[in-house]
Amino acid sequence: MRLVIAQLKHETNTFSPVPTPLARFAHGTPAPLEGPAVREAFKGTGTAIGAFIDLAEQAGAEAVYPIAGNAAPSAPVDTAAYEFMAGRIVDAVAKGCDAVLLDLHGAMVTRAHDDGEGELLGRLRRIAPDIPIGVALDMHTNLFPAMGRLATVIAGYQTYPHVDMYETGLRAGKAILSKAKPVLAFGHRPMLPHVMRQSSLDSPNKEIQARAREMERQGALAASFFVGFPHADIPYAGSSAVVVTDGDAAKAQALCDELLDMAWKAREKFVYQVEPLEKSLLRAKEAGGSTSGRPVVLLDHYDNCASGGTMDTMAVLGAILDAGLEEAAAFAICDPQAVEQMKRAGVGARVTLPLGGKLDMPALKLKGKPRSVTGNVRRIVNGIYRNEGPMARGELADMGASAVLDTGKVEIAVISRHVEPHDIGSFRALGIEPEKKRYLMLKSRVHWRAGLGALARATVECAGEGVCTSDYSQLRFNRVRRPVYPLDPEARPSV
Ligand SMILES: [Zn+2]
Numbered sequence: 101m102r103l104v105i106a107q108l109k110h111e112t113n114t115f116s117p118v119p120t121p122l123a124r125f126a127h128g129t130p131a132p133l134e135g136p137a138v139r140e141a142f143k144g145t146g147t148a149i150g151a152f153i154d155l156a157e158q159a160g161a162e163a164v165y166p167i168a169g170n171a172a173p174s175a176p177v178d179t180a181a182y183e184f185m186a187g188r189i190v191d192a193v194a195k196g197c198d199a200v201l202l203d204l205h206g207a208m209v210t211r212a213h214d215d216g217e218g219e220l221l222g223r224l225r226r227i228a229p230d231i232p233i234g235v236a237l238d239m240h241t242n243l244f245p246a247m248g249r250l251a252t253v254i255a256g257y258q259t260y261p262h263v264d265m266y267e268t269g270l271r272a273g274k275a276i277l278s279k280a281k282p283v284l285a286f287g288h289r290p291m292l293p294h295v296m297r298q299s300s301l302d303s304p305n306k307e308i309q310a311r312a313r314e315m316e317r318q319g320a321l322a323a324s325f326f327v328g329f330p331h332a333d334i335p336y337a338g339s340s341a342v343v344v345t346d347g348d349a350a351k352a353q354a355l356c357d358e359l360l361d362m363a364w365k366a367r368e369k370f371v372y373q374v375e376p377l378e379k380s381l382l383r384a385k386e387a388g389g390s391t392s393g394r395p396v397v398l399l400d401h402y403d404n405c406a407s408g409g410t411m412d413t414m415a416v417l418g419a420i421l422d423a424g425l426e427e428a429a430a431f432a433i434c435d436p437q438a439v440e441q442m443k444r445a446g447v448g449a450r451v452t453l454p455l456g457g458k459l460d461m462p463a464l465k466l467k468g469k470p471r472s473v474t475g476n477v478r479r480i481v482n483g484i485y486r487n488e489g490p491m492a493r494g495e496l497a498d499m500g501a502s503a504v505l506d507t508g509k510v511e512i513a514v515i516s517r518h519v520e521p522h523d524i525g526s527f528r529a530l531g532i533e534p535e536k537k538r539y540l541m542l543k544s545r546v547h548w549r550a551g552l553g554a555l556a557r558a559t560v561e562c563a564g565e566g567v568c569t570s571d572y573s574q575l576r577f578n579r580v581r582r583p584v585y586p587l588d589p590e591a592r593p594s595v
Contacts (some may be wrong), residue, residue, distance in 0.1 A: 101161040102197045106189045107138075107149045107168040108210035108220065111240055111409020112209035113331040115463035115575055118174035118518070122181035125169030127498040128484050138165035138331040143443050146493035148203040150268025155201075159277055166192035169204075172518040177210040186220050193224055198225065199276050201233045203269065206241025206256070207329040214334045225250050235274035236268045237248065239298075241331040243340035246537040247284030250321030252276060254342045258309045260300045261522065261550035263490040271568040275321040275344060282321055285352035286342040288595050289360045291585040293339060293370035296401060296570050298560040299546045304366035305567055309360060315355050320345050325359045327370075331408055331568060333579045337564030339363050343350035363456055364593060370584050372570045374563050381419050388425065388538045390506045394557040395429075395540040397548070402581030404545045405434065411543050412456040415564035420510060420541055421473070426536035431521040432499070432513035439516050442477045442503040445473065455505070455514070461567055477510070478504040478531070483515060485529040491522050491550035504530050510538075522547035 110120065125132045133141055138158040142149045149168060166188040193200055208216030217235075218565075224233060232252040239257040241247075247254070255272035257264055268403045275282050293305075300309045308325045315323035319434045321344040328338040341359040345352040363370075380398070388396040398416060405411035410488050411434035420428060433456045445451045457470035484497030500516030513530050521527070527534050535555050545568065569575065572587060583591035 101159065102159045103156050103163045104166065104189065104192045104197045104200045105149065105152045105156060105163050106166050107170060107203035108185050108189065109170040109203065109205040109473050110216070111173040111205050111329055111384065111407070112176050112206040113173050113567055114176060114208055114209055114333045115173045115331055116173070116408035117459050117461055117497070118408065118410055120171055120174045120177045120181065122178070122184055124171040124174065125181065125185065127496045131170035132166055132167055133590060134188065135165055138168040141496065142158050143170065145495050146266045146273070146489060147495055148265050149270030152201040152203065152273050152590065155270065155273040155277060164192050173404055177208060177216060178291050179211045179272045180218060183265035188270060190219065190223050190227065192274040193231070194227050197231065199234065201276065202233065202235045202238055204235055204266065206237035206243065206247070206326070207332060209332060209334055212512045215246055216246035217248065218244045222246060222356065222437060230442055232276045234272040236272040238262065239327055241326040241327055241340065242328050242332055242334060242337045243286060243288070243342065245338045248342060251284065253282045253322060254324065254346050255322035256342065258312055258324070260302065260305065261491055261547045263550055265492060266578060270320045280321055280346040282344045283349045284342060284344045285349065285356040285359050286340060287356050287451050288336070288338070289341065289364045290340050290581065290591045291364065291367050291370065291439065292337060292582060292587065293327050294372035294570055295330065295407060295545050296372040297370045298312045298327040301549065309361045311362060315343065320355060323355060323359065325363060331575070333577050333582045335579060338584060349366070352542070367585050374571050375561065377415065377419055377563050380560050380562045381423050385423060385425065385569065387558040387560065395534060397535040397556040397559045398539060398541045399545070399561045400541055400543045400564050401561055402569045403543050404520060404568045405518035406547060407468055407542060407545060407568040408463065409543065409568045410459040411518055411567045412432070412458055412468065413565040414456040414469060416562045417512070417541060420539065421507070424509065425539045426509045428510040429532050429537045430492055430510055430512045430541035431526060432515045432543065434515050434518055436500065436516040437575045438514050439501050441502050442505065443480055443526045444512065445477055447477050447480055451475065451477060456458060464567060464569070466565060473505065473507065475505040475507040478506040478511065479488065481529055483517065483529060485525040487523045488525050488551065491547060497523065499529065500525065502530060504532060520544050520547055523551040
């Protein structure tokens with residue numbers, strides 16, 4: 101048996117000004133990995149492709165690895181990057197194989213295609229119309245009908261924070277490699293859940309994902325509810341579901357509809373209410389007033405680089421500096437120019453530099469606003485570390501050249517490549533001890549809870565500035581299908 105195993109992951113924020121060239125899909129190397137290097141990098145990691153590798157080896161299959169690319173979310177993918185990576189996968193399948201296992205995100209928009217995954221599957225189907233294709237997808241998939249029609253099996257993450265990537269790979273791969281006859285049903289509801297209300301640790305997604313897992317215990321090969329990724333102005337942004345059964349199409353459709361109905365009934369609970377930043381700072385200050393250990397987390401959720409944020413807006417960090425909060429750390433400002441300046445000054449030097457605000461955000465009609473910050477250069481590192489888990493355990497993370505700027509009150513991590521703080525490794529690599537801080541600013545929305553949630557004494561969600569805004573009125577949706585809830589409160593499912 102010959103398997104083609106590949107990874108091609110990007111969550112596209114069509115409002116993001118951050119470019120998406122080929123290099124963004126690589127970690128610690130100039131370009132994405134190809135061939136045996138893919139197996140070396142991902143064998144033993146808590147990722148979907150890590151599960152595919154294990155399944156192939158357990159089956160005694162010959163496996164080829166044309167490409168593994170995974171870029172932090174950003175603007176639509178450059179055409180050259182997409183063509184290079186999709187081309188590698190198509191070429192490998194064209195040489196002949198018995199099945200294909202793909203670790204995709206499911207919300208990839210390219211400069212030429214609204215549905216990067218559907219486009220890839222379409223190209224594969226033209227050369228291999230009957231080959232089983234198993235796909236692992238992120239819970240933030242924006243599912244176009246082509247994906248549902250062209251894949252043999254789809255399995256999505258059932259956790260957010262995503263701590264079941266490996267298990268998702270197992271579900272997608274086993275359904276393909278077993279003797280089952282997978283039939284797949286998919287569907288949509290016209291809703292755009294707010295990311296800040298999507299965690300599977302909280303209601304209503306907690307119950308929906310629990311029901312999906314129960315469906316699998318009761319015999320479904322894979323049951324997935326996708327919350328969707330709302331920061332994409334494309335027709336199929338928003339919620340969907342896919343259920344795969346062994347040969348029972350009617351059952352698959354009924355279970356799929358059940359998941360969608362659960363989500364639709366709970367649609368009001370997926371709406372996030374924004375609090376003004378001044379009020380959030382006051383609450384944070386109050387919560388941090390006592391001397392007991394463990395930090396108060398100030399969540400700068402409008403500028404999360406794992407949702408396409410520039411990771412360089414200074415609104416929340418500026419408010420923290422203005423409020424005079426002490427014993428604080430901030431992760432992170434992505435500003436390669438500032439890192440260079442600190443490297444030139446050297447460890448121990450006192451510097452004043454314009455921090456952050458290097459990128460404009462035309463979709464929000466916002467100009468980048470650097471802020472002058474003075475501090476001591478505490479540390480300079482190369483920024484490469486391995487995730488300790490539970491999310492993407494063992495996978496290499498690459499912050500690029502990174503430094504710590506210490507104002508005396510706030511230790512600010514300044515990095516050169518986008519990495520969301522969801523793993524203690526990001527702090528350890530910089531010599532910052534978050535558990536000893538009184539305040540911790542994180543540019544994240546939900547994933548920080550995977551590796552850092554247990555540290556928090558309290559969490560204060562701070563509405564700053566950025567292209568991951570939870571205020572939909574700041575975003576111009578021209579192409580998403582309408583009506584859609586909550587943009588159109590009167591939206592109803594089509595029958
Ligand atoms: Zn996701």
